[in-house]
Amino acid sequence: MKDETRVNHPPLPPLPQDNHSLLFPVYENVKWEFDSIDDSLRMIRGERDGYFYSRVSNPTVRQLELLLAGLQRRDDCVTCASGVNAIAQTLIALTQAGDHVLHFAEGYTPTRQLLRQFLARFGVRSTMRSIEDHAGIEQVLAGTPTRLVIFESPTNPVTKVADLAFITAAARRHGALTVLDNTFAGFHQHGEYDVDLFIHSLTKFATGAGDVMGGAVIGNGETMRRVRAEFRQLGSQLDPHSASLMVRGMKTxxxxxxxxxxxxxxxxxxxxxxxxxxxxxxxxxxxxxxxxxxxxxxxxxxxxxxxxxxxxxxxxxxxxxxxxxxxxxxxxxxxxxxxxxxxxxxxxxxxxxxxxxxxxxxxxxxxxxxxxxxxxxxxxxxxxxxxx
Ligand SMILES: Cc1ncc(COP(=O)(O)O)c(C=O)c1O
CATH class of the missing domain: 3.90.1150.10 (Aspartate Aminotransferase, domain 1)
Structure with missing residues (x-):
């Protein structure tokens, strides 16, 4: 092998099967291959486990996702480039022209701007109420078929606390999904409530150091499968280096x-x-x-x-x-x-x-x-x- 070739194919040091690193390696890596093309095709079709391209999945990112899903008491998590990215992609994944969304005056400004300015252009309608107005929430849900209810608790910036049992039950009764931006409460709270999807800005508590940005959506079953598939099409995967800093940060x-x-x-x-x-x-x-x-x-x-x-x-x-x-x-x-x-x-x-x-x-x-x-x-x- 000529040196020009050698530097592009460096040796892989052997790792004994019974010798384990205490930290999962950072797969700062874009591409994987299988020994056979059929296995690559099976993996791409979802018929076998594995990795192919880091925009779709990456083991370091997956470690963070599994950790966060476990803390929030749900089956799955998908991460992305920022909290706003997680909100935007979730709304895009779950709505279509003609759908109606209920949101609240007590909430993060970009969330309502996404609904009122961005998604409105694509025919998604929205209604705003106060998170405290239980009668108003009930009235909107009873009067307008609603695809989803997006809310926060505690709310940004005035730390009102939403009544999770009331909102989730009202939404369920009227066939609406609930999306709770749980950024303020953190990854360890509210998991026992009947919330369909949790959203987090990982920029806040994942490292606490203010050094990396990221977002996550956490949930179960078919809703989560849909969110994951659509996120991948939009192409804003969290990078493995940020994910590894977050896994490290989560220890504290x-x-x-x-x-x-x-x-x-x-x-x-x-x-x-x-x-x-x-x-x-x-x-x-x-x-x-x-x-x-x-x-x-x-x-x-x-x-x-x-x-x-x-x-x-x-x-x-x-x-x-x-x-x-x-x-x-x-x-x-x-x-x-x-x-x-x-x-x-x-x-x-x-x-x-x-x-x-x-x-x-x-x-x-x-x-x-x-x-x-x-x-x-x-x-x-x-x-x-x-x-x-
Ligand atoms: C409640 C809430 N959700 C979402 C976000 C957005 O997160 P990011 O800054 O990671 O996009 C923030 C940011 O302040 C927030 O406070």
Whole structure:
């Protein structure tokens, strides 16, 4: 073999059958071959296991998918390039022209923009209600044949808690699928409810480091098979390197999520006692109006705390800029604390009625709490409140 050939066909070191790596290798790899073309064809037809091309499946990505499916108590998971990607592809996979979707004013801005701007162009209709309006939800489902209900709990950005038993039962009664964006609650919560599909932004809690983006859809049976098939056609596979960072990050998921939730409760309690602050929303606070429902549905209350400054939006800007430990930016769930000031808060596209439902006020501020020392966080919040 000439050297020019040798460098393109490097030797494969033998791995003894009884000698196991503790970590699954990162298959940073696009292509696989079988010894026979018939086996390649059988694999492509779905008649045998294996891998052929990483846009369709990859063992490192599959390891992450199996891990997440298990945590969420479902059979299967499909991952992709971002949380928004997961929402978009799920909506595309499950709807067609003429279908109707129920969604909520309390939710992530891009989700409703996908419905109202993107899918509307393809003839998918949508109706918005408040997640608290049980009579309205029942009325929409009874009055309009509905393909799916997409919702969040706790909701972004004001951490309202959706009544999962009510929404899933109402949707089931009227033949609609339920899609729960479970990003705020994390991978370990809500699995016992009758939700058809869970969506996650993996960008948040999978590594906690804010270093990789990804999304996941998790569910069972035929619905999930359909989602997987359509995702592959759209071609936005998570790359194996990101998947391996997420598998590594997941080892500390529970420690991070619980430490961040404990810090979030400490911050919420501290804010609730401050005269400059009103309207602290955190479902872990005993006085929060969703606390009883959250206690029934959740074991950990999450890392996002939202509140208003009595002095309004401009004071919110001064407060955010004065903070040293909280970065003024998007995203949540990372081990360092973050703030979304009023000027950067979503919901600007909502009508006055929808905005009232959303409970986003002009001065609302969203914090994502990290794992810093809580005393340092409180001291930083205090000096910034005094400056604001
Ligand atoms: C509830 C929720 N869903 C989905 C997303 C989108 O995730 P990504 O940023 O990974 O696209 C976010 C991002 O903030 C979110 O908060």
């Amino acid at each position: 998921y529970f420690v991070r999520y619980r430490a961040q939730s404990a810090n979030a409760l400490a911050v919420a309690q501290w804010l609730a006692a401050r005269p400059e602050v009103v309207n602290v929303r955190y479902p872990g606070l005993p006085e929060n109006r969703f606390h009883a429902l959250a206690s029934k549905q959740m074991r950990d209350f999450g890392v996002v705390v939202t509140f208003d400054l009595r002095a309004g939006a401009e004071a919110g800007r001064r407060f955010a800029e004065a903070l040293a430990l909280f970065a003024n930016t998007a995203s949540l769930g990372s081990t360092e604390s973050l703030i979304v000031p009023p000027q950067m808060m979503g919901g600007k596209d909502l009508s006055p009625q929808e905005r009232e439902w959303s409970d986003i006020r002009d001065g609302s501020i969203r914090l994502s709490i990290g794992i810093e020392d809580p005393a340092d966080l409180l001291a930083d919040l205090e000096q910034a409140l005094l400056k604001a």
